[in-house]
Every structure is written in structure tokens, then in C-alpha cells.
Amino acid sequence: MFPHNRPRRLRRTPALRRLLAETTLSPDDLVAPLFVAEGRTEKQAISSLPGQYQHTVASLVEEVGALQRVGVGGVILFGVPEAKDEWGSGAYDPNGIAQVALRALRDEFGDDIVLAADLCLDEYTTHGHCGIVRSDGTVDNDRTIELYARTAVVQADAGASIVAPSGMMDGQVGAIRQELDNAGFLDTIILAYSAKYASGLYGPFREAVGVEIADGGDRRSYQQDYRNARESLLEARADLEQGADILMVKPAMTYLDILSAFREEFDVPLCAYHVSGEYAMVKAAGANGWLDADAVALEQLMAIRRAGADFILTYFAREIAEGLQG
Numbered sequence: 617m618f619p620h621n622r623p624r625r626l627r628r629t630p631a632l633r634r635l636l637a638e639t640t641l642s643p644d645d646l647v648a649p650l651f652v653a654e655g656r657t658e659k660q661a662i663s664s665l666p667g668q669y670q671h672t673v674a675s676l677v678e679e680v681g682a683l684q685r686v687g688v689g690g691v692i693l694f695g696v697p698e699a700k701d702e703w704g705s706g707a708y709d710p711n712g713i714a715q716v717a718l719r720a721l722r723d724e725f726g727d728d729i730v731l732a733a734d735l736c737l738d739e740y741t742t743h744g745h746c747g748i749v750r751s752d753g754t755v756d757n758d759r760t761i762e763l764y765a766r767t768a769v770v771q772a773d774a775g776a777s778i779v780a781p782s783g784m785m786d787g788q789v790g791a792i793r794q795e796l797d798n799a800g801f802l803d804t805i806i807l808a809y810s811a812k813y814a815s816g817l818y819g820p821f822r823e824a825v826g827v828e829i830a831d832g833g834d835r836r837s838y839q840q841d842y843r844n845a846r847e848s849l850l851e852a853r854a855d856l857e858q859g860a861d862i863l864m865v866k867p868a869m870t871y872l873d874i875l876s877a878f879r880e881e882f883d884v885p886l887c888a889y890h891v892s893g894e895y896a897m898v899k900a901a902g903a904n905g906w907l908d909a910d911a912v913a914l915e916q917l918m919a920i921r922r923a924g925a926d927f928i929l930t931y932f933a934r935e936i937a938e939g940l941q942g
């Protein structure tokens with residue numbers, strides 16, 4: 617061994633390790649996904665996501681207050697409607713649950729915490745697909761993006777600073793940008809779910825929002841194939857050309873290669889979605905005493921930052937922010 621080659625001297629004390637850490641994680645970098653259900657009088661725990669709830673508007677406002685107090689950067693809202701239809705009209709109804717909730721949050725918090733809205737139809741459709749389904753069972757891209765554009769405008773009008781299209785339809789970002797601009801919402805940010813893979817890790821989320829895809833179907837004709845990396849770059853370039861402001865990779869842990877490729881390639885803000893299944897796995901193993909859930913959560917979020925995310929959507933937002941505050 618060469619006597620001068622002793623990397624361990626840099627790891628000797630906690631103070632040295634703090635000084636030399638390349639990657640940081642702060643509550644500012646976290647966005648909490650939150651669910652709000654229509655027609656509920658009390659919040660209801662989601663069994664597949666311990667610690668997460670289907671909120672009432674009132675309990676949502678309370679939760680966002682708590683998140684803001686521990687410095688969490690933002691929230692992203694998902695609506696759970698009382699009634700669904702084939703066209704997902706609850707998504708673009710100005711009085712749909714997400715819009716009602718956004719207005720309440722906007723009134724309470726103004727611009728003190730960043731309000732984002734997931735923009736998709738699946739929570740609102742009877743068949744559970746992210747768009748309009750034709751009689752042959754295929755999803756109609758172009759009719760769907762018209763509805764996304766309408767949804768964006770009602771979300772912006774209700775108080776969303778960020779709209780986040782998650783349906784993986786072609787041309788969705790351009791259609792949304794155009795409609796927002798026409799309606800005068802020039803400052804509304806588009807956070808594009810650019811690389812979104814057809815993943816088994818969304819399982820707990822679908823319980824959280826009560827979505828079941830009809831006839832044992834799946835989303836593989838619009839979400840990406842996890843055997844492919846290169847098409848993520850094409851998707852991201854298309855989103856940027858159409859006016860995306862921020863790019864997302866989703867899920868996170870199994871797609872850190874994609875995130876790191878985005879970081880190399882693009883100079884816009886990047887985020888990753890640490891999804892429901894990623895949260896549920898850590899929580900379940902922790903509850904069984906198989907690993908230290910808090911430590912693993914921090915390790916995973918730090919790895920996502922190291923791979924290039926400026927911020928992270930995570931169900932751990934509140935816990936981690938509380939922990940970081942000491």
C-alpha cells in the first residue's frame with residue numbers, strides 16, 4: 617500500500633464528513649404528494665401507504681400548514697372524486713375536488729408554499745385509463761390532450777402554480793402550454809412527467825386514489841417500457857420543445873441512470889418522483905424490523921439528489937423534514 621493513499625482520514629470524524637459531503641438534502645428540496653377526497657367528513661388512512669391519508673379539504677389545509685412549518689418546499693395534489701365517468705370530467709370541472717382544494721390552499725397559504733396539481737384523468741375515469749378510451753379499447757391521444765389542456769386552465773385558475781401532466785400522451789405539454797397562454801396564465805409552470813415508466817411500483821397509489829384499470833388492462837401503450845433508456849431523452853427533448861419548465865423522472869430508485877443522463881443533458885430544473893411502491897417497501901420492511909426505515913429513506917432520497925434531482929416528490933417529505941429539523 618502507498619503510505620499517502622489513506623482515504624479513511626477524510627472520514628474520521630462527523631465534522632469532517634459534514635464538511636466534505638458533496639450532496640445535501642433540505643426540506644426545501646421536498647414536495648409532498650397529498651390526496652383529497654370529495655364528500656368525506658373525516659380523513660381516512662390509506663392502508664398501503666402508512667402515514668398517508670385521503671384528506672378532507674379541512675384536514676388537507678391542516679396538513680399543508682404542518683408541512684409548511686417544517687419547511688417543506690411544496691405539495692402536489694391528487695383529487696379523489698365521488699363520481700367518475702368515461703370522460704373524467706371531474707378533472708376539468710371548475711368545481712371538481714382538486715380545484716375546490718386548490719382554492720382553499722391558495723386562500724390559506726398564498727404563495728408561501730408551492731402548490732402543484734397532478735394533471736391526469738385516471739382518478740376521474742370509470743375505466744381507470746389516463747385518457748379517453750375508444751370503442752376498440754385504445755386510448756385516443758389527441759382527444760385526451762384537449763381535455764388535459766382544459767384541466768390545466770381550471771387548475772391554474774384555482775390556484776396551482778405548477779401543473780404536472782402525468783398521462784404520457786404525445787404532445788400534451790404543447791397543448792397545455794398553448795391553452796394556458798391563451799387563457800392568460802403565462803406564469804403557470806409546467807412540470808412534465810417526461811420519463812414515466814409503466815411500473816409495478818404504482819400499486820399502492822392506485823389503492824390511495826381508488827383506481828382500477830378496466831378488464832385487467834395496463835398503461836403500457838402510453839407509459840414507457842422499462843427495458844428502454846434512450847427514449848427518455850427523446851421524450852424529454854420533445855417536452856422541452858413544447859414548453860416544459862421542469863422535467864421529472866418517475867419512479868426514482870430504479871431509474872437513477874435516466875436521471876443522471878438528464879442531468880448531463882439538460883440545464884432545466886429536474887425532479888424525481890419517489891413513488892408509492894418505493895415508500896411502501898421501506899415502510900413495510902421497517903415495520904417488520906427488517907431494516908431501519910428512517911435510515912433507508914434518507915439514503916434513498918440522498919441517492920436521488922446525488923443522481924441529479926434538484927427536488928424530490930416523496931411521501932417521506934414530512935417525516936424527513938421533521939428529522940432534518942432535528
Ligand code: PBG
Nearest residue numbers: 736738782817818821891892893
Ligand atoms: C397518474 C399518476 C400515477 C401516479 C402519479 N400520477 C399512477 C399511474 O400512472 O398509474 C403514481 C404515483 C405513485 O405511485 O406514487 N395520474
